[in-house]
Structure formats: C-alpha cells, structure tokens
Amino acid sequence: MSAPEAVHPLAGVARGRHGAAGDAPLRVSFPARDIVQVMVRRGQDAALAAAMRTAFGIDAPGPGHTASGSGVTAIWIQPGQWLLTAPRTTEGALAVRAAEAFATCAAVADQSHGRTTIAVSGAVAREALSRGCRIDLHPRAFGPGRAASTPIAQIGCLVHQTDAAPSFELTVFSTLAEPFLHWLLEAGAPFGVEIA
Amino acid sequence: MLRIPCPHCGARDEVEFTYRGDATVTRPGPDGDVGAFHDYLYLRRNPRGWQVEWWQHNGGCRAFLKVLRHTVTHEVRAVAAATETLEVPGA
Numbered sequence: 380m381s382a383p384e385a386v387h388p389l390a391g392v393a394r395g396r397h398g399a400a401g402d403a404p405l406r407v408s409f410p411a412r413d414i415v416q417v418m419v420r421r422g423q424d425a426a427l428a429a430a431m432r433t434a435f436g437i438d439a440p441g442p443g444h445t446a447s448g449s450g451v452t453a454i455w456i457q458p459g460q461w462l463l464t465a466p467r468t469t470e471g472a473l474a475v476r477a478a479e480a481f482a483t484c485a486a487v488a489d490q491s492h493g494r495t496t497i498a499v500s501g502a503v504a505r506e507a508l509s510r511g512c513r514i515d516l517h518p519r520a521f522g523p524g525r526a527a528s529t530p531i532a533q534i535g536c537l538v539h540q541t542d543a544a545p546s547f548e549l550t551v552f553s554t555l556a557e558p559f560l561h562w563l564l565e566a567g568a569p570f571g572v573e574i575a
Numbered sequence: 576m577l578r579i580p581c582p583h584c585g586a587r588d589e590v591e592f593t594y595r596g597d598a599t600v601t602r603p604g605p606d607g608d609v610g611a612f613h614d615y616l617y618l619r620r621n622p623r624g625w626q627v628e629w630w631q632h633n634g635g636c637r638a639f640l641k642v643l644r645h646t647v648t649h650e651v652r653a654v655a656a657a658t659e660t661l662e663v664p665g666a
C-alpha cells in the first residue's frame with residue numbers, strides 16, 4: 380500500500396502578483412520534485428560513480444557542482460553525498476530507482492516530502508536573492524550547473540542555478556518553506572513577484 | 576566577522592560555522608582514570624597565539640574542519656579536513 384500523495388507545503392499560497400507592479404518581476408513557481416539523498420558507503424566511491432553513470436548517465440559532480448542525465452539532476456551537497464532530483468512522477472519512483480542502482484555502494488533516503496523546491500527566475504533574481512544570500516551569485520563566481528548550501532534568512536537553503544536567465548532552484552526543509560517564501564516575497568517586493 | 580575557507584565550499588562567513596573548541600585534545604582510552612577524564616573534559620591551554628580548533632560548516636557542507644586560527648589577530652592561516660593534521664607554528 381502506498382502513502383497518500385502529499386499536499387504541497389505551499390499549495391495555499393495566493394498565486395499572481397505580490398509587491399510592486401512592473402514589467403520585469405521576479406518569477407516564482409513551485410515545481411513538484413522527487414528528491415532523493417544518496418550517501419556513499421565507506422570506500423565505495425568508485426562503485427558509486429560507476430553506478431551513477433550506468434543507472435542515470437551522470438558523472439557524479441564534485442563540490443559546488445551539479446550534473447544532469449536522463450531527466451535526473453545530481454547535486455553535490457556534502458562530502459560523499461548527493462541529492463538526486465527529478466520532476467515528480469509516481470510517488471517514490473526515483474527513490475526506488477536509486478535504491479536499486481546504489482544497493483551495494485550507498486544509502487538512499489527519499490526526501491521528496493522533507494524538502495520543498497522553489498524556482499525563481501528573471502533579470503532581478505540575483506539582486507533579490509542577494510538581500511539574504513551571502514554567496515556571490517555574479518556570473519564570474521557562479522553560473523548554470525553550480526549549487527551551494529548556505530543559510531538564507533537563517534534558513535538552510537540549497538541554491539542551484541539552472542540557466543543563465545538567470546533561474547535558480549531553492550530547496551529548503553518543507554516545514555520552513557512557508558517562512559522562506561515569506562522572506563522571498565519581501566526580498567522581491569520592490570521588483571514585484573509573480574507567482575505562477 | 577571571520578571568513579573561513581572551507582576546503583569543500585570555498586570562503587564562507589563565520590555565521591555558517593559552529594565553533595567546537597580545541598582540536599588538539601584527545602580522549603583518554605577506556606582504561607583512563609577519573610583524573611585523565613577530568614583533564615580531558617576541563618583543562619584547556621587557552622593560548623594567546625595560534626590554536627588548532629574544530630569548526631563545523633553546519634550551514635554548508637556540514638563537514639567538521641580543523642582551523643588554524645590566531646586567538647589575538649583572528650587570522651585564519653590553514654583549514655583542513657578532520658582526518659588531517661595541522662601543525663601549530665612556533666611562537
């Protein structure tokens with residue numbers, strides 16, 4: 380018997396315009412993501428790298444980086460650990476796939492309910508994020524395919540840049556998604572925030 | 576505000592780290608007596624100068640790091656992984 384589909388932690392947020400009116404708002408959406416944490420077992424680094432290549436077509440990314448293949452993105456989060464993310468399909472599907480792929484070389488934990496991803500995009504995205512993010516997001520220092528964990532508004536946030544628009548995916552603990560979004564709406568208010 | 580160069584994440588602000596004390600203290604073995612455990616728990620050199628310290632990058636990669644810091648100038652001269660050894664410079 381499978382668990383019931385979870386209600387998205389931000390399902391109740393009012394869609395549409397928040398803050399200032401303007402032509403170039405901060406665009407915000409709440410993509411449903413499968414999120415799976417992969418933790419390598421001692422001495423199994425080479426086996427994990429091989430399994431990730433075989434099962435997902437991904438070369439395990441190093442610190443600060445991400446890599447994508449076959450609809451799945453691997454994000455380095457700490458030594459020996461990665462998050463695998465993919466658009467939400469069937470409940471638990473990615474976790475099952477990962478558990479089979481890494482059966483002998485890594486521990487796998489489904490974080491799909493535990494983490495919530497907020498996507499932000501637009502020319503003002505860097506400036507809005509810089510109001511609380513200590514990481515330098517300037518193109519010289521950061522860019523598409525890069526990721527970093529850092530506290531924003533005292534909430535631990537995984538910042539992952541997905542394209543040069545620029546677009547970012549911000550992943551936080553689900554219980555803190557609402558206060559985090561509150562901060563984001565305040566940070567984006569001078570530009571206007573459009574929630575899809 | 577310290578800037579600590581994490582070997583995994585690059586230079587980050589002090590607020591991302593938690594200070595975990597002197598990294599040169601070693602826990603007595605299971606046969607250690609009460610005196611040895613007392614010293615392990617309570618006695619610190621508290622130097623005026625260079626000290627190797629534990630800092631955990633809990634706001635980033637969560638790794639425990641050894642940091643060589645000057646307790647007067649706050650200069651951070653070296654950072655290493657928990658399993659590595661940092662030498663304290665003389666004087």
Ligand SMILES: [Zn+2]
Nearest residue numbers: 581584632636
């Ligand atoms: Zn770090």
